[in-house]
Amino acid sequence: MAKPVNIADIATIIRSKNAKPFLFTMDIFFDNLEHYEKAVKSGVINKKLIAGMYQLEDEEKVEIYNFAQAWAIKITIPRAVASGGIGDTDIYGAQQHAPLYSLKIPI
Amino acid sequence: MDEIRILTPNGSIGSGFPEELFAEGMKRNPQAIAVDAGSTDPGPYFLGKGLSISNKRMIKRDLEILLLARDKNNIPLLVGSACGPGTRSTLEWTVNIVKEIAREKNLHFKLATIPGDISKEFLKNALKQGKVRTFESAKALTVEEVDRTANIVAQMGVEPFIEALKSKPDVIIAGRAYDPAMMAALPIMHGFDEALAEHMGKILECGSMAAEPSSGFEPILGTIRKGYFLVEPMNPKSKCTPKSVADHSLYEECNPFKAGLPGGSLDLSQTIFEQTGRMTRVSGTKFVKDTYTLKVEGAAKVGYRTVFISGVRDPIMISQIDYLIDEVTKNTKAFFRDVAEDFQILFHIYGKNGVLGKAEYIKDVKPFELGLIGEVVAKTQELASTICGYLSHLSMHLDYPGCKATAGNLAMLYSPENIDAGEVFEFNIYHLVEVESPIALFPISFEEI
Numbered sequence: 001m002a003k004p005v006n007i008a009d010i011a012t013i014i015r016s017k018n019a020k021p022f023l024f025t026m027d028i029f030f031d032n033l034e035h036y037e038k039a040v041k042s043g044v045i046n047k048k049l050i051a052g053m054y055q056l057e058d059e060e061k062v063e064i065y066n067f068a069q070a071w072a073i074k075i076t077i078p079r080a081v082a083s084g085g086i087g088d089t090d091i092y093g094a095q096q097h098a099p100l101y102s103l104k105i106p107i
Numbered sequence: 108m109d110e111i112r113i114l115t116p117n118g119s120i121g122s123g124f125p126e127e128l129f130a131e132g133m134k135r136n137p138q139a140i141a142v143d144a145g146s147t148d149p150g151p152y153f154l155g156k157g158l159s160i161s162n163k164r165m166i167k168r169d170l171e172i173l174l175l176a177r178d179k180n181n182i183p184l185l186v187g188s189a190c191g192p193g194t195r196s197t198l199e200w201t202v203n204i205v206k207e208i209a210r211e212k213n214l215h216f217k218l219a220t221i222p223g224d225i226s227k228e229f230l231k232n233a234l235k236q237g238k239v240r241t242f243e244s245a246k247a248l249t250v251e252e253v254d255r256t257a258n259i260v261a262q263m264g265v266e267p268f269i270e271a272l273k274s275k276p277d278v279i280i281a282g283r284a285y286d287p288a289m290m291a292a293l294p295i296m297h298g299f300d301e302a303l304a305e306h307m308g309k310i311l312e313c314g315s316m317a318a319e320p321s322s323g324f325e326p327i328l329g330t331i332r333k334g335y336f337l338v339e340p341m342n343p344k345s346k347c348t349p350k351s352v353a354d355h356s357l358y359e360e361c362n363p364f365k366a367g368l369p370g371g372s373l374d375l376s377q378t379i380f381e382q383t384g385r386m387t388r389v390s391g392t393k394f395v396k397d398t399y400t401l402k403v404e405g406a407a408k409v410g411y412r413t414v415f416i417s418g419v420r421d422p423i424m425i426s427q428i429d430y431l432i433d434e435v436t437k438n439t440k441a442f443f444r445d446v447a448e449d450f451q452i453l454f455h456i457y458g459k460n461g462v463l464g465k466a467e468y469i470k471d472v473k474p475f476e477l478g479l480i481g482e483v484v485a486k487t488q489e490l491a492s493t494i495c496g497y498l499s500h501l502s503m504h505l506d507y508p509g510c511k512a513t514a515g516n517l518a519m520l521y522s523p524e525n526i527d528a529g530e531v532f533e534f535n536i537y538h539l540v541e542v543e544s545p546i547a548l549f550p551i552s553f554e555e556i
Contacts, residue, residue, distance in 0.1 A: 013354075019361040021147050021534045022243040027357045029190050055465040067363045069353040071379065076361040079247065080464075084150025084407060085533040087453060089462055091150045099468050 001107035002038075010035040010105060016097035019076055021083040024093045026075040028099060029095045036071035038106045050075055076099075110332045111294045112137040113307070114341075118314040118323035120144045120169040121190060123163025125325065128341040132326045133176050139389055140173055141289035143312045144201070145188025147534070150477060153192045155257045155406035155532030159200055160191035168203065171208045177277065178214050180332035185268060185279045185289040188223075193283030194258045195224045202280055209556045216277035218554045221267050223282030224402055225259045225548065233540050240400065240539040243361075246346040248538050251436040256405040263401070264369030265305075266294035266545035269457050274553060281549075283404065283503075285369055286312040292329045302394035305373055307336040309366065310389075315340040318347050318385075335390035337383060347387040349380035369545060371397040398541050401548070405536030410450075411488040413495035417502075417517035419477040424516050428456060428477060431516065435501045443494055450485035481515060484531050494511060495525045 008014065010030050028045075031034035032104035044104065051059035054077055063076040081088040090096060114137035117124040119422070149160050158431045159166065170186075177184040189201035202220055209215070216312065230253050233239050237255060239245050253259075262282035269292050271279050281289070287308025290382045294304040307329045310317045315325040318340035326341040357363045366373040374393040419425055432454050439452060457478030460467035481498050485491035503517050510516075542548065 005309050018148060019359055020243060021151070021537060022245070023361050025357075025359070025361050029354065045241055053466065053468070057142060063361060065142060065363050067353070067357060070350065070357060070363075072354065072357060072363075074357050074363055078243075082151075082244065082534045082537075083147070086531060088150075089455060089464060093460050096466075098463060099466055102468055 004104035004106045007103040007105055008101055010039070010104075010107065014097050014100055016093055016095065018093040022079055023081055024077050024096045026097045028073045028100060030071045033068070033071055035105075035107060036068065039073060041067045042106050044103060044105055045073055045075065046049055050077065070098045108297050110298060110330050111297060113290045113293065113311060113329045114140050114326060115142055115168065115290060115311040115314060115329070116140070116173060116326045117313065118143065118316060118547050119146065120165045120173070120186065123165060124170065124314070124325055124539055126172060129172060129176070129326045132328050132341045133180060134472065135328055136180070139185060139293045140177055141185040141311070142173070143188055143286045143289065144186050144190045145193045145283065146191070147200060148226060151406035151532040151534045152259050152530070154194065154260070154534075155405060155408060156530065157194040157196035157258050158191065159197050163204060166190055167204050167208065170345060174205065174208055174214055174278070178216065183272065183277055183279065183293070184453070185281075185292065187281045187284030187286070187289040189280050189282065190257065193220045193260050193281070195282065198222055198280065198282045205278065205280060206556060212556070216556050217275070218556050219271040219274065219276035219279045219551055221263065221279065221549050221551050223260045223263050223284060225261045227256070227259065229548070230403065230540070239540040240541070242539055244537040248536060249396070250412055250432050252535055253405075255407045257408055257532065259402045259403060259405040259536060261401040261540070261546040261548060262369065264288055264545050265292045265295050265550045265553065268548040269296045271551045272296055276553060285402070285406050287368070288319060288328060293433040300334070301333050302373060302391070302392045303336050305368060306375070306378070306392040307331055307338065307395070308403065309373070310338050310352060313355065313358065315342060315345060316358065317341070317352045318345040319351040320345055321351065326524045335388050337388050339386040346385040349382055349387055351422060352380050352387045352389065355530060357537050364507060369401055370399045371395050394458070400539040400541050403536055403538050403540050404534065406532045407535040408530055409533050410484045410531050411491045412484050412493040412531045413488070413501040414526050414528055415481045415495060415524045416526070417479045417481075417524075418520065419479055419517060420475070421516070422475070423509045423511060424507065425474060425477055425507065428459065428479075428529065431502065431505055431507050434507070435452060435505055438501060439494065439498045442497060446490065449490060452482055452494075452498060453482040453484070455480040455482065488527055488529070492525060492527055499524055523547060
């Protein structure tokens with residue numbers, strides 16, 4: 001029986017950064033291929049969940065890529081405010097990954 | 108020519124790199140030194156103002172080492188997006204530093220400069236002809252938007268660099284450029300595979316970030332041959348592994364399998380990364396040709412900012428923070444209602460949701476301390492300053508339910524407490540423009556130094 005574990009326990013890197021001024025991109029690198037594959041197969045990380053997590057109205061704007069060579073899942077979302085615009089709170093987008101720590105992956 | 112070796116000192120000049128590691132790279136007899144010098148990452152201010160993102164002392168330090176090394180080995184130095192937003196003003200600023208170094212070190216060379224600025228007329232014409240594409244900003248460009256822009260640049264591709272290289276310059280300093288273009292130009296000029304050359308450029312342009320351990324402040328060598336390229340960090344304690352190089356494909360990219368560039372895109376879905384000693388061998392990357400487009404970037408002024416920075420430690424005040432913010436905002440807006448259209452009030456509450464805002468998912472904590480930043484953005488600095496003064500004073504003294512600390516609500520950090528932060532810009536142009544010629548917009552000029 002698969003039991004849910006905190007994503008931080010099976011990820012070596014969880015990070016975010018601007019992908020140019022209008023997008024945030026988040027990368028989760030898993031500690032091995034098996035955990036990566038289980039995370040992908042679980043479907044925990046999906047457009048609907050990410051849209052809810054980041055309060056995005058249109059879940060079709062969420063992009064998710066599974067990148068086996070790097071044992072990584074990439075998530076790209078639009079910024080509410082472009083980098084450095086009025087109301088932006090994270091110019092480089094370096095702290096937007098934090099909500100991902102709340103994810104649990106069944107392994 | 109069987110191979111071309113390109114040495115890149117770091118991810119961006121002005122951030123520094125260890126001289127001894129760079130000297131190690133020069134021992135490999137690279138045919139060119141290529142480096143990026145800019146970014147949109149620090150935000151729209153630098154493009155709006157036309158100012159460098161780095162300080163002169165740092166740029167001069169890095170450039171001096173590169174100019175001396177290029178002189179000794181008699182190879183070209185290619186610098187792109189000089190220095191920061193890559194506007195004509197920052198390009199000239201960089202060229203002045205280059206000339207200053209040449210005078211001080213008695214260096215002589217043929218200098219090529221390639222500005223990357225785009226005129227408003229050109230862009231408005233392109234708009235009329237339906238040649239402007241909307242993409243990541245998801246907002247169509249208008250003539251009015253172009254008109255209110257302070258500075259506009261376009262990311263040049265490899266072609267202007269190749270055009271310049273034909274005249275055998277020793278140093279090329281370019282305005283805004285696609286980051287990998289400086290590294291890819293010489294290999295493409297000599298007939299090496301375009302996809303591999305651009306992919307190699309994408310890895311090199313971040314310095315040794317694709318190595319393990321990762322460092323954007325250390326040199327990296329790229330060697331391109333027929334059918335593949337090799338990347339090797341110059342720090343002997345680091346290596347490029349298939350995993351570290353594959354990992355880097357994700358960095359600051361929205362899609363790890365496809366990267367748009369002038370003239371098409373790179374398809375990385377079939378790329379193969381293999382270990383060869385301390386190097387990684389990369390092959391299989393494909394180039395998908397498309398209509399030639401340039402990425403155009405612009406920033407416009409939206410006002411002037413004044414802020415105050417304070418802390419809250421009183422537990423009752425902390426519990427009433429939302430009440431306080433609502434009340435002072437309402438009251439300030441009412442007081443300045445005659446100029447209601449000319450300003451905005453923002454609060455940032457660190458310890459509550461200062462970073463994530465609406466996306467903050469931890470809601471049930473009781474912080475013992477909050478950082479409170481009040482911000483006013485207004486049409487003039489004088490107005491921002493005036494309103495922020497009113498706002499901070501009110502925030503300091505407003506009565507709230509249960510208040511016992513009647514002498515003041517905030518621990519103000521600085522005197523003066525209201526800090527004028529100057530002009531505020533926003534990225535208002537971030538679009539693709541179809542062009543017939545990859546070089547026509549980028550006039551090259553030469554000068555003997």
